[in-house]
Amino acid sequence: MCGIVGYVGGQSALDVVVTGLKRLEYRGYDSAGVAVLSDGGIAAAKKAGKLVNLEKELVDRPLPGGSVGIGHTRWATHGGPTDANAHPHLDNAGRVAVVHNGIIENFAALREELVERGHTLLSETDTETVAHLLAEEFSSVGDLAEAMRLVCRRLDGAFTLVAVHADQPDVVVGARRNSPLVVGVGEGENFLASDVSAFIAHTRSAIELGQDQVVELTRDGVTVTDFDGGPADVRAYHVDWDASAAEKGGYASFMLKEIAEQPKAVADTLLGRIDAAGRLTLDELRIPATVLREADKVVVVACGTAFHAGLIAKYAIEHWTRIPCEVELASEFRYRDPILNRRTLVIAISQSGETMDTLMALRHAREQGAKVLAVCNTNGSTIPRESDAVLYTHAGPEVAVASTKAFLTQLVACYLLALYLGQVRGTQWGDEINAVVRDLARIGDDVERVLETMEPVRALARTLADKDTVLFLGRHVGHPVALEGALKLKELAYMHAEGFAAGELKHGPIALIEEGLPVVVVVPSPRGRSVLHDKIVSNIQEIRARGARTIVIAEEGDEAVVPYADHLVRIPATPTLLQPLVATVPLQVFACELATARGNEVDQPRNLAKSVTVE
Numbered sequence: 001m002c003g004i005v006g007y008v009g010g011q012s013a014l015d016v017v018v019t020g021l022k023r024l025e026y027r028g029y030d031s032a033g034v035a036v037l038s039d040g041g042i043a044a045a046k047k048a049g050k051l052v053n054l055e056k057e058l059v060d061r062p063l064p065g066g067s068v069g070i071g072h073t074r075w076a077t078h079g080g081p082t083d084a085n086a087h088p089h090l091d092n093a094g095r096v097a098v099v100h101n102g103i104i105e106n107f108a109a110l111r112e113e114l115v116e117r118g119h120t121l122l123s124e125t126d127t128e129t130v131a132h133l134l135a136e137e138f139s140s141v142g143d144l145a146e147a148m149r150l151v152c153r154r155l156d157g158a159f160t161l162v163a164v165h166a167d168q169p170d171v172v173v174g175a176r177r178n179s180p181l182v183v184g185v186g187e188g189e190n191f192l193a194s195d196v197s198a199f200i201a202h203t204r205s206a207i208e209l210g211q212d213q214v215v216e217l218t219r220d221g222v223t224v225t226d227f228d229g230g231p232a233d234v235r236a237y238h239v240d241w242d243a244s245a246a247e248k249g250g251y252a253s254f255m256l257k258e259i260a261e262q263p264k265a266v267a268d269t270l271l272g273r274i275d276a277a278g279r280l281t282l283d284e285l286r287i288p289a290t291v292l293r294e295a296d297k298v299v300v301v302a303c304g305t306a307f308h309a310g311l312i313a314k315y316a317i318e319h320w321t322r323i324p325c326e327v328e329l330a331s332e333f334r335y336r337d338p339i340l341n342r343r344t345l346v347i348a349i350s351q352s353g354e355t356m357d358t359l360m361a362l363r364h365a366r367e368q369g370a371k372v373l374a375v376c377n378t379n380g381s382t383i384p385r386e387s388d389a390v391l392y393t394h395a396g397p398e399v400a401v402a403s404t405k406a407f408l409t410q411l412v413a414c415y416l417l418a419l420y421l422g423q424v425r426g427t428q429w430g431d432e433i434n435a436v437v438r439d440l441a442r443i444g445d446d447v448e449r450v451l452e453t454m455e456p457v458r459a460l461a462r463t464l465a466d467k468d469t470v471l472f473l474g475r476h477v478g479h480p481v482a483l484e485g486a487l488k489l490k491e492l493a494y495m496h497a498e499g500f501a502a503g504e505l506k507h508g509p510i511a512l513i514e515e516g517l518p519v520v521v522v523v524p525s526p527r528g529r530s531v532l533h534d535k536i537v538s539n540i541q542e543i544r545a546r547g548a549r550t551i552v553i554a555e556e557g558d559e560a561v562v563p564y565a566d567h568l569v570r571i572p573a574t575p576t577l578l579q580p581l582v583a584t585v586p587l588q589v590f591a592c593e594l595a596t597a598r599g600n601e602v603d604q605p606r607n608l609a610k611s612v613t614v615e
C-alpha cells in the first residue's frame with residue numbers, strides 16, 4: 001500500500017525514481033509524485049491518478065536535473081485522491097519534502113499543534129504534518145536523520161517515511177515502523193524502496209531494515225540507527241531474482257504472465273525440500289521437532305486469497321496430522337480473544353509478508369505464547385522476520401494485484417508443512433508421504449496441461465461480459481476453490497460473485513438461481529470420495545432444473561457430469577486434497593478474461609492495492 005522510492009547517486013534521480021515507481025505502482029495508483037534536490041532547493045511534481053499522469057506533467061513542466069530524489073505512488077487513506085493530497089508533501093518554506101506509506105494515528109493532534117504554531121497545512125493528509133515537524137526539528141538540530149528520529153518518537157501508528165532537506169542536499173533519510181522499507185546498496189549510489197523491485201535493475205544487494213529504525217543514505221554510505229540514535233540490527237541479503245522477473249516479458253499483463261508462471265512457481269517451491277530418499281527436509285524451520293510434536297492445535301491466519309489457501313490447508317493438516325486446525329481471517333482473529341497457548345501452532349500465510357492484519361494477528365498469537373510459522377513469498381519482509389519460523393514460497397515477484405501464482409505456491413507450502421508435521425508426529429508413514437510428494441512433484445506438469453487447454457474458457461468468459469452475477473459452488477477442498485474463483489471475479493471484473501459450499505445451496509442460496517444465471521461448479525474427483533462427487537452431481541442437476549447455466553470443472557474421465565454441464569472444463573485427475581492446484585487455474589483465467597472483456601485493467605483493479613499495510 002503506497003510505493004516509495006528514494007535515490008542518491010550519480011544518475012538522474014528523476015529517471016531512477018520514476019522508473020522505480022513504475023515497478024511499485026501495483027502498491028497503489030491513486031496519485032504519484034516526485035521531488036528532486038536541485039539548485040539549492042526542492043523541485044516537486046505530483047498528480048492525481050496513475051503514474052502516467054505524472055509522467056505527462058513532467059513532459060509539460062520538466063523538473064530541473066538532480067541526483068538526489070524521492071517519489072511516491074499512493075493508495076489513499078487520509079484525504080481523497082487529489083493533486084493536493086498526492087505526495088511528496090513539503091513544509092511551508094519548501095525546504096523539506098516527505099513521502100509516506102501507512103497511517104499516522106495521532107496526526108490530528110499534531111496538526112492542531114502545528115496550526116497553533118502558525119503553520120499552514122494545505123492537504124487533508126496525515127503525511128503533511130511530518131513535513132512540518134521535520135522542518136521544525138531540522139531548524140534546531142541541523143541534521144535530517146536526527147530530525148527524523150525526533151519526529152518518529154512522536155508518531156503513533158504505522159509508517160514508512162522517506163525525506164530530503166534542501167539544506168542537506170546529499171542525503172536521503174528513511175524511517176520505518178510496521179511498514180516495509182528496504183535499502184538497495186549500489187556503487188556510488190544507494191536506494192530506498194518499499195520493495196526491491198524498484199531498484200533491482202541497479203543492484204541486487206539489499207539491506208532489510210528492522211522495526212523502528214532510521215536510515216541515512218549518502219552516495220557512499222548507509223547508516224542505520226534505532227529511533228534513539230543507538231545501534232541497530234540489520235540484515236544484508238542478495239536478491240535471488242533479476243529485473244526480468246519483474247517485467248511483463250511479452251505478456252499483455254502481469255496477471256497473464258504470473259498465471260503462466262505457475263508450473264515453475266510450484267516446482268521451485270518444492271525444490272530442495274525433498275531428499276533423494278523422498279523424505280521431507282524442512283530444515284529451514286527453526287521450530288524444534290519437540291515443539292511440533294507437542295502442538296495440540298493449529299490455527300491459520302491470513303487474508304483474502306491467502307485465507308483461501310489456509311482453508312484448503314485445514315483439510316490437509318487435519319487429514320495428515322489429526323491435529324485440529326482452525327482457519328481465521330487475520331482481521332477478525334485478535335478481536336475475539338482467541339484461545340491460544342504454548343501448544344498452539346499458528347501459521348500466518350502472506351504473499352507480501354507485510355499485510356497489517358496478518359502481522360497484528362501473529363503478534364497477538366506470540367504474546368499469548370503460541371509459536372508462529374510464516375508461509376511467505378517475500379524475503380526479508382516483516383511477517384517472516386517476526387515469526388518463529390518461515391517456509392518461503394518461491395513464486396518470484398508477484399506484481400499483478402490479484403494473487404495467482406502466490407496462491408498455488410502457498411498451497412504447495414501448506415501441503416509440505418502438513419506432511420512434515422505428519423512425518424515429525426508419526427501420523428504418516430514414510431511411504432505415504434513419498435506417495436503424496438511424488439504426486440506433488442508431478443503437479444506442475446498438470447498445471448501446464450490445464451494452461452494449454454484454456455482457450456474455450458477464455459471464449460466462454462467473453463460471452464459472459466454483460467452478466468451481472470456469477471455463482472461458484474464447491475464441496476470439500478472445492479469450496480475454498482469456489483470462494484477463490486468468486487474473489488478473483490469480484491476484484492477483477494467488478495461483478496457480483498459468490499462462492500458457496502454446494503451442500504448449503506438448499507439452505508438459502510438456491511433462491512438466487514434464475515434462468516441463464518452462470519454457475520461455476522468445482523467437482524471433486526469421482527475416485528476416492530465418490531459420495532461427495534455424487535452429491536455435487538445432484539446439486540448440479542438441482543440448479544440446472546431451475547435454469548442455471550452450468551459451467552462444470554471436472555476431472556478427465558468423469559462422465560457423470562456430462563449430461564448436466566452446459567460448459568465442461570476438464571482438469572487432470574489428481575488426488576482429492578491436491579485438486580485445488582489444478583482446479584483454481586481455469587477460474588483465474590476465467591476472471592482475467594472476463595475482466596478484460598469488460599474493459600478493466602487486470603493488473604490494477606480499482607480501489608485495490610497489492611500490499612495492504614494498513615488495518
Ligand code: F6R
Pocket residue numbers: 303304305306307349350351352353354355358401402403404487488491610611612
Ligand atoms: C486477492 C489478493 C488479496 C491478498 C490479501 C493478502 O487476489 O491478492 O486478497 O491475498 O490481501 O495478501 P498477502 O498474501 O500479501 O498477505
